[in-house]
Amino acid sequence: MANPIQFVQQVRTEVGKVVWPTRREVVLTTVMVLVLAALTATFFSLIDVSIRMTLSAILSAF
Numbered sequence: 216m217a218n219p220i221q222f223v224q225q226v227r228t229e230v231g232k233v234v235w236p237t238r239r240e241v242v243l244t245t246v247m248v249l250v251l252a253a254l255t256a257t258f259f260s261l262i263d264v265s266i267r268m269t270l271s272a273i274l275s276a277f
Contacts, residue, residue: 236244
């Protein structure tokens with residue numbers, strides 16, 4: 216088991232190896248996630264409305 220000082224040194228070394236994304240990459244991926252979430256919400260809303268209308272038409276026939 217390493218002592219606390221060695222542990223902190225090892226953690227700092229490992230954090231230094233991390234390749235952090237650029238601001239542009241973060242903005243682009245955030246925009247992509249928001250757009251895809253909006254498209255998914257729209258898709259499932261349309262499916263929900265179509266199922267609701269279909270069931271309403273079927274149930275109103277009886």
